Amino acid sequence: MFGLAGAAHAAPELGGRPFSPPGDEVVMPDGWDKKKIQRPDGADLALAIDQQLYPALLPLVQAFSRQTGLKVAIQEGTCGVAAGALSERSADITGMCCPPGPLDRLPGVRYHTIGISAIALIVHPANPLTDVTMDQARRLFGGQTRSWADLPVSGMVAGPASDVRAVTRLHCKPRPGHWRLLLDNENQFSQEMHEVPAIRDMIAEVARSRTAIGYETLWHIADNARLGVVKPLKLNGLDPADRKSLAQGRYPLYRVMNITSWSGTAADPRAAKLAAWLVDNAPTLDPAFAIVPAQELRSRGWSFDGDEIVAPPK
Template structure:
């Protein structure tokens, strides 16, 4: 039997109290990442640090070169681009191929498809609309940022609201505000409709995108309607007068969506305001990255191709909201090599 006096018990209790406090401060946030957000305790991370690598590969994988599908074995370059990058750069890639007399094969995919094909070493370039997750950082893979493009909070055109605060956006998507006339604005008071929250929670392991509203799916409204694709998002918001969703702003300029759906200002700032986006004042955006191999898996044409894309981005309709990498650098956004890794200091 161990006999403890009152002083030793007090010391032991103090030790356990201190240990629990330290656990709460240091360890608890690791299991609740939204608690680490700098500006808002419900907002997720905008970027992960480039030294946060969690990709685990076999030793023989590191020695493996790129192996194309037999269908494209005679290609000079094979790339897979997510559905946001593809329509922005496909013509430039075709032009580069023609000028360099190369056969370049391009797949249209998603961030997940890009990650999978890179992991299997089936492609030379993978395109992403999000900053890389630690699991995306494979040995020998480097990321090159093309630029950022605004995500818009969208509502049905019948909705009289034109502006909303960032905090009200969070409350609506969290299910804390369930009717439009619960908002404080004069326009909202006349719109006596229940709110239908429409979400498309893709790329859950990656930072940025919808996680800039709320960090994870558990924070979103229990009554939200999840859709599988961008066209589904637009169609649902266009069909439901009281709905709200989010999508890349340039998507509203195609297929007549702008006549059925509109984007909102956030705290008085429009997603179409490129200067506000460049200066870090507009809160929602996509980061467009191209990943390429270095080392044993490197293709001699990929670095030149990506450089060509970055130098020849033009102001056509699809690119008119894009803030290019060089403008981000001028506005103090943080880069690690050619990869965007942080917002400008405020």
């Protein structure tokens, strides 16, 4: 089956837009903007942080708490949990691994970029392939390339045992960037794709199937290595671990790590201080998280609207 209508051998269209316009704003019910933040009992500040960003930021949050004496409640979740905390006004700061979509731009919410992290294409270690072009990757995930035998370097011969098994995790569908940089929407992926709900499932599925191909950030590949070993591929000749090519905007697949703060009734100067602390200290994050901080991205020509990254280098 093919992921797109039209000629069987037509390449899919390019991926979707990397960012949404920062000027968009959702209209909320009357009185919503008057509500104060509802925090857990005993907490001075409340945070809801996506699982991609949580382990990187936790040491910084803990250091801030020790230095200021503030009690900070921090919840690890998903981008959906973070978005819910915004709409419910139950967090002073949220964190997401995707750029905000139009529905995330609530009145009074400001976005601050921590950095970006490469998304690596991954295969089973038994697959001798080491490098694919973006066009080849789109064909593999879109269903135009159905057999690894069509890529001679794979060493596989035609037959059912060489059928490509595209493993996907199509999270955060309303938001731009992330997997949409590969293929813009779920209809462009192969109808025979195997969709998984969680990061751990992505790693496990690719690790157990010689014909699988998937994707994930380098940190979560390493963090879930106990579930099975996978091999990152170069993309267009670029290693996802090469932070210079990522910082320059040449490596094409990445997550955007943002946090939020509030203006208006929900604003708290203590939360504003913590948000600034996290952004300022992004260059000190453990290199294992493979996050290129906003400071370096600015120097490489990425465009920002205030603290929020809004476009790659031209």
